[in-house]
Amino acid sequence: MSKLHVLSGIDRQELYHSSLNGKRIGLMTNQTGIDRSFRQSVDILHKNYRLTSLLAVEHGVRGDVQAGEKVSNFLDPKTQVPVYSLYGDSKRPSEEIMRNLDVVVYDMQDVGARFYTYLYSLSYLMEACAKYNVPLVIFDRINPLGGEKVEGILLENEVHSFVGEHPMPARYGLTVGEYSLYIRKILGLDIDLTIIPLDGWRRNIYLDEVDLPWVAPSPNCPTLNAMQCFVGTCIFEGTNVSEGRGTTLPFENIGAPWIDSDELSKRMKKFKLSGVHFRPCSFVPTFSKHQGKICYGVQLHVTDRNTANVFAAGLYLLDTIKSLYPDHFEFLKPTSGDIYFFDRLLGSTKYREGLLNADAIVQLQQKSKEEFEQITDSIKLYQ
Numbered sequence: 001m002s003k004l005h006v007l008s009g010i011d012r013q014e015l016y017h018s019s020l021n022g023k024r025i026g027l028m029t030n031q032t033g034i035d036r037s038f039r040q041s042v043d044i045l046h047k048n049y050r051l052t053s054l055l056a057v058e059h060g061v062r063g064d065v066q067a068g069e070k071v072s073n074f075l076d077p078k079t080q081v082p083v084y085s086l087y088g089d090s091k092r093p094s095e096e097i098m099r100n101l102d103v104v105v106y107d108m109q110d111v112g113a114r115f116y117t118y119l120y121s122l123s124y125l126m127e128a129c130a131k132y133n134v135p136l137v138i139f140d141r142i143n144p145l146g147g148e149k150v151e152g153i154l155l156e157n158e159v160h161s162f163v164g165e166h167p168m169p170a171r172y173g174l175t176v177g178e179y180s181l182y183i184r185k186i187l188g189l190d191i192d193l194t195i196i197p198l199d200g201w202r203r204n205i206y207l208d209e210v211d212l213p214w215v216a217p218s219p220n221c222p223t224l225n226a227m228q229c230f231v232g233t234c235i236f237e238g239t240n241v242s243e244g245r246g247t248t249l250p251f252e253n254i255g256a257p258w259i260d261s262d263e264l265s266k267r268m269k270k271f272k273l274s275g276v277h278f279r280p281c282s283f284v285p286t287f288s289k290h291q292g293k294i295c296y297g298v299q300l301h302v303t304d305r306n307t308a309n310v311f312a313a314g315l316y317l318l319d320t321i322k323s324l325y326p327d328h329f330e331f332l333k334p335t336s337g338d339i340y341f342f343d344r345l346l347g348s349t350k351y352r353e354g355l356l357n358a359d360a361i362v363q364l365q366q367k368s369k370e371e372f373e374q375i376t377d378s379i380k381l382y383q
Contacts (some may be wrong), residue, residue, distance in 0.1 A: 043127025238342025255297020275308025
């Protein structure tokens with residue numbers, strides 16, 4: 001079957017040339033900012049325009065930094081353009097950076113899940129652009145999970161952080177360009193914002209249905225399968241259960257040394273969740289939790305993405321592990337402040353505190369979806 005022909009924003013130079021020509025350009029990007037010929041937006045803008053600054057977020061401009069590691073200031077070896085870190089001591093562009101720019105360009109691929117830090121690097125950039133009156137141009141990219149399904153609950157304000165800054169569900173169904181319109185709307189930003197739209201993409205289209213080249217947004221979300229599972233299993237990062245980091249199947253493999261794989265799989269089948277399957281498995285993480293130890297658990301398979309609710313699947317999986325192994329299971333304690341990382345990922349304190357059970361959280365999804373779509377329906381750019 002032939003794939004849908006789609007152009008990303010970077011491929012549509014006729015739409016952005018006048019916004020960039022002759023101006024001092026700052027570019028927030030990483031290894032995912034590529035055109036149809038696999039050329040990085042860094043190199044394209046450096047060759048054709050006056051690129052004066054690069055703004056680095058998590059994983060760095062060229063994608064060579066592991067998750068959570070600080071990014072440093074340096075000169076990009078290929079272009080000799082200064083790289084300013086926004087994933088170190090500060091996550092917001094300084095006045096010094098912004099005052100030396102005539103326009104800022106954003107070009108990065110998201111994975112379609114609220115937990116991804118690139119979203120908040122963008123919203124912080126938008127606030128800086130509004131504050132210092134610098135125009136922002138966004139090269140839009142597809143949402144790899146499509147633009148129709150919404151899963152999860154709206155993030156509550158008291159648990160906001162760099163893995164969830166705004167009231168969004170876990171799976172939000174917007175392109176990055178649409179997300180920027182959402183942020184402008186909810187924050188009331190007075191910003192000169194230009195979105196270079198996709199050509200050929202529709203809301204019901206997933207990553208594997210388009211002919212665009214693909215570069216993994218991060219080392220631990222390399223494939224469409226991983227991204228689909230990420231929506232539901234990212235919450236395990238806030239527990240002592242491995243979410244598969246350090247394996248070839250991050251966010252698909254879920255387990256720990258003290259879990260009985262067969263028993264867990266059997267328990268999960270009783271939920272009769274549509275579109276997902278929990279296969280017994282074992283794995284040995286090469287880094288992160290339980291490094292070098294055999295973990296037993298399940299691999300989450302999305303068998304029908306049209307009917308699957310992966311957010312619900314992840315929460316029921318966690319609930320089952322917690323009930324089966326109360327003497328082993330733990331929520332990781334806060335490293336600073338009093339908000340648990342799990343709460344930041346789920347978007348609420350109520351489950352961990354026992355105020356709402358898994359069923360109640362899952363049932364809240366419809367209300368969250370309706371509230372979110374009330375705000376976002378008017379800013380959607382694609383049918």
